[in-house]
Amino acid sequence: MKRKLADWLPLVKPGDWLVIAAGLALCGVAAATLWRGGAPDKAVVRAGGEVFGEYGLNAPLRVEVPGPLGTTLIEIEPGRARVAADPGPRQYCVRQGWLTQAGSVAICAPNQVSLSLTGRGGQYDSLNY
Amino acid sequence: MTPSTIELVPTVEDRRIARHAAAAIVLTVAEAAIPLPLPGVKPGLANIVTLIVLARWGWREAVWVALLRVVAGSLLLGQFLAPGFFLSFSGAVASLVTLGFAMHLPRRWFGPVSLSIFAAFAHIGAQLVVARLWLVPHDGVFYLTPVFAAAAVLFGVVNGLIAARLLRDRPAA
Structure with a gap:
């Protein structure tokens, strides 16, 4: 040998x-x-606990979501999404910026709107800052 | 039988090309009998012949042998003009172009193993591009790229070693 x-x-x-x-x-x-995984494929927007809409992350899109305080503006771009504007007092969800990982969530609690990204192979349920 | 009015006289070169192409076709057909875990992952044993012809007789003859092998091999396997044929064909063209450049690397430092790996990568690259543009218009095709790349390295080394050995041990036929 x-x-x-x-x-x-x-x-x-x-x-x-x-x-x-x-x-x-x-x-x-x-x-x-x-194979890094965690690439999101869909954005799910909830208002008042109900699913307001699901949007593919392929094309740019702006969604206006009505809530008790006013209108929350969700902005979607290929591969990412964010809360662009929210009437809430502390703006936590806006300052979270662009969400790019499957499983990440931005919650605008005062206006009862949330934005979450779903996708196969998300590595965690949520991210806290 | 009416005697043919056209006289085709094969040259020595023609016979040599035919002989090598026949060897490559045999390898292609034999290889088709091997069960494989994934479509697209194949040893590509016929490329051993291409490498030997390239080293001994030059690029032009290697092109002849490789393309004859793709066409005749697909006819034998009933794949002619099927999607698989276009994948093989684009892979063969890409690896021939790559070999045309890579063969000018200094032979002292780069042997058949390098050429084989380059050809294998060109092969799989072209096939992925064709598959993405035409057969599966979705980026999902690229998901298995690492597997294909690993197969290209593995079979590239194996084929290159066999070609190098045959070139060393066997006199030019």
Whole structure:
């Protein structure tokens, strides 16, 4: 067996080792970028506890959601969504900024509106800041 | 039988191409009998022949052998002009173009193993692009890219080693 291996090894030249290493690195990079998971595919907007609407994260869209205090403005872009404006006093949900991970939620409690992203392979249910 | 008025005289080169293409076709058909876990993951043993022809007889002959193999192999397997044929064809064209560039790498440092890996990556890359544009118009096709890339490295090394060994041990036929 050893003799056989010694027979094959000289066939691999120094540059070949580099190419093999580069190929393996490419596999690693591809796996890391494509299998990171947590990419959201849908935004779910709730108002007063009821589902107000579900929107795909493919095209830009602005949704106006009525609540007890006024209108909450949800902004959707490819791959992300945010609460752009809310009549609530402390603006927590607006300051959360863009949501990009499946499972993340922005809640505008005073106006009873929430925005959550769903998707396959979300790594956690929610994020707290 | 009426004697043909057209006389086709095959040159030595023609015979050599036919012989190598026949070997490659045999490998293609034999390989089709191997059960594989995933569509698209194939050893690509016929590329051993392409690599040997490339090293011994140059790029032009390698192109002939590879394309003859794709067309005749698909005819034998009943795949001609089916989606699988276009995937093989685009893969073969891409790897031939890549080999055309890679063969000018210094031979002292880069052997058949490098060429084989480059060709395997070109093959899988072209197939993914064709599949994405035409067969499965959704980014989901790219989900298995890491698996295909790993297969390209593995089979690229194996085929390259076999080609290198045959080139070393066997005299030019």
